[in-house]
Amino acid sequence: xxxxxxxxxxxxxxxxxxxxxxxxxxxxxxxxxxxxxxxxxxxxxxxxxxxxxxxxxxxxxxxxxxxxxxxxxxxxxxxxxxxxxxxxxxxxxxxxxxxxxxxxxxxxxxxxxxxxxxxxxxxxxxxxxxxxxxxxxxxxxxxxxxxxxxxxxxxxxxxxxxxxxxxxxxxxxxxxxxxxxxxxxxxxxxxxxxxxxxxxxxxxxxxxxxxxxxxxxxxxxxxxxxxxxxx
Amino acid sequence: xxxxxxxxxxxxxxxxxxxxxxxxxxxxxxxxxxxxxxxxxxxxxxxxxxxxxxxxxxxxxxxxxxxxxxxxxxxxxxxxxxxxxxxxxxxxxxxxxxxxxxxxxxxxxxxxxxxxxxxxxxxxxxxxxxxxxxxxxxxxxxxxxxxxxxxxxxxxxxxxxxxxxxxxxxxxxxxxxxxxxxxxxxxxxxxxxxxxxxxxxxxxxxxxxxxxxxxxxxxxxxxxxxxxxxxxxxxxxxxxxxxxxxxxxxxxxxxxxxxxxxxxxxxxxxxxxxxxxxxxxxxxxxxxxxxxxxxxxxxxxxxxxxxxxxxxxxxxxxxxxxxxxxxxxxxxxxxxxxxxxxxxxxxxxxxxxxxxxxxxxxxxxxxxxxxxxxxxxxxxxxxxxxxxxxxxxxxxx
Numbered sequence: 001x002x003x004x005x006x007x008x009x010x011x012x013x014x015x016x017x018x019x020x021x022x023x024x025x026x027x028x029x030x031x032x033x034x035x036x037x038x039x040x041x042x043x044x045x046x047x048x049x050x051x052x053x054x055x056x057x058x059x060x061x062x063x064x065x066x067x068x069x070x071x072x073x074x075x076x077x078x079x080x081x082x083x084x085x086x087x088x089x090x091x092x093x094x095x096x097x098x099x100x101x102x103x104x105x106x107x108x109x110x111x112x113x114x115x116x117x118x119x120x121x122x123x124x125x126x127x128x129x130x131x132x133x134x135x136x137x138x139x140x141x142x143x144x145x146x147x148x149x150x151x152x153x154x155x156x157x158x159x160x161x162x163x164x165x166x167x168x169x170x171x172x173x174x175x176x177x178x179x180x181x182x183x184x185x186x187x188x189x190x191x192x193x194x195x196x197x198x199x200x201x202x203x204x205x206x207x208x209x210x211x212x213x214x215x216x217x218x219x220x221x222x223x224x225x226x227x228x229x230x231x
Numbered sequence: 232x233x234x235x236x237x238x239x240x241x242x243x244x245x246x247x248x249x250x251x252x253x254x255x256x257x258x259x260x261x262x263x264x265x266x267x268x269x270x271x272x273x274x275x276x277x278x279x280x281x282x283x284x285x286x287x288x289x290x291x292x293x294x295x296x297x298x299x300x301x302x303x304x305x306x307x308x309x310x311x312x313x314x315x316x317x318x319x320x321x322x323x324x325x326x327x328x329x330x331x332x333x334x335x336x337x338x339x340x341x342x343x344x345x346x347x348x349x350x351x352x353x354x355x356x357x358x359x360x361x362x363x364x365x366x367x368x369x370x371x372x373x374x375x376x377x378x379x380x381x382x383x384x385x386x387x388x389x390x391x392x393x394x395x396x397x398x399x400x401x402x403x404x405x406x407x408x409x410x411x412x413x414x415x416x417x418x419x420x421x422x423x424x425x426x427x428x429x430x431x432x433x434x435x436x437x438x439x440x441x442x443x444x445x446x447x448x449x450x451x452x453x454x455x456x457x458x459x460x461x462x463x464x465x466x467x468x469x470x471x472x473x474x475x476x477x478x479x480x481x482x483x484x485x486x487x488x489x490x491x492x493x494x495x496x497x498x499x500x501x502x503x504x505x506x507x508x509x510x511x512x513x514x515x516x517x518x519x520x521x522x523x524x525x526x527x528x529x530x531x532x533x534x535x536x537x538x539x540x541x542x543x544x545x546x547x548x549x550x551x552x553x554x555x556x557x558x559x560x561x562x563x564x565x566x567x568x569x570x571x572x573x574x575x576x577x578x579x580x581x582x583x584x585x586x587x588x589x590x591x592x593x594x595x596x597x598x599x600x601x602x603x604x605x606x607x608x609x610x611x612x613x614x615x616x617x618x619x620x621x622x623x624x625x626x627x628x
Contacts, residue, residue, distance in 0.1 A: 045623075049623035078536060079535070081532075081533065081534070082535025091526065095530065096527075097240040102240070106232055107534045108232075109536075110536055110540070159535070
């Protein structure tokens, strides 16, 4: 489903070349829940962005659903992101000028098969499922951090993706909210969605099927489960 | 969600930024349309006024050109005289088909015997007239009787009265000429018989008698033979008749036109500076907005938006702001010009006649298109730049 082959990514920052990802190879199958763990600045998010096609590798190849991302045009890449991937950013990523229901419905605008109501019905369902059914017409600023995260997860599921990419989805959340969010991601994974999640919290490892630690640009398998752990 | 809805929400979400752009657009649009309206209104007024005069050449006493032009242009009464013998001399010039003298008079200032103060009065000779006559034939179907007058579009019988009293003599207003925006609109036209009757009556009814110098006229209207060279005829009048100056109708109000051209260039210069500053400001504001919203744009890209979608969504904001600013700006300018046209034109010392619907709509459409183009061009580079950014980099910055 997802395959990274000898992928390297370099950035030029102030005339200095940094290499957050060095010759990384990784295979993720359908239904996997993979975590990439590491401290800040170790290149975890870069791996996620490479899989999402939000940046291009300096060397190596990234395949998603058998398609080499580097060969895709911007239009095809956008189509792939819209139809097959959901993305949860680390930072608050709801659009501040839109209500929650409109935020959740945004991906429907990019869907190949557009619904007549602009995705509002599904957005409503998703928000209801995630316990935000009474916050449809609120603006993001009216939601707590945990509610915003749930809304972002709802948005990532809008186009029924096969892959969910989550960048530190529980950062800045209290312990209880963190467990709620992880429970939610687990449910999503159980429904057949492949999840690749980046986190610095080792405590979350029991939720995944495989965990990799990232250090100096390299990925090392640190944990493998046939079944996910703690709830 | 449509691009325009997203753009509309972004506009609402960034009220201050949107207001800056909107005000810039509104300023440019209203200034652009306002100046265009004033200039084209003046041009329109001149053309209609010259057409209304109905003569190919106007012959006035030497040195009185400015006075006559000011009187005709702004309705400011004047007294200029030349011997009536000039009529025959002018008529004898080759190429002249018809001549008709006119006399300029004025009502008294603040006198009880006049119901209107300082009005410009033009006396025409019904026997030779060819300028008022066509209108009378068309509108009244008869010549004016003694005691009857016709007025420009602004002339009316004062409230509570049935006639216009001049030098204690009652005149009946039997019609109004079409608006020209020039002094003709504030001018009263009467036949020589009416002027003579008024002068005679004024000896007993007015606080000051109306004196019409015997054997004197103010100007001569000249119609040339069809196909004759107007300029040559005018030159022949200048060289063949002493003490007069011929004014060719298309070249009339030359001094005013010169002033208007100066004013026009002044407006154009201000407009260009204002336009460039606004375009730069709008471009900067869009650049700032694009920079501010890098994360939002990265989010949109991660959700499946193409570069082109991002580009179009920023341009859609520009179009909405430009269109609404332009529409409100041109509407505002139209109302201001329409309501204060008399004040504006008298302040600027120029005639004004609101352009016809066709040219007005053309001006509004061209102005709106120009504004749209300006704003879209100003937003083009920021929109392109931000749409080309790598989403992950944009999200991190």
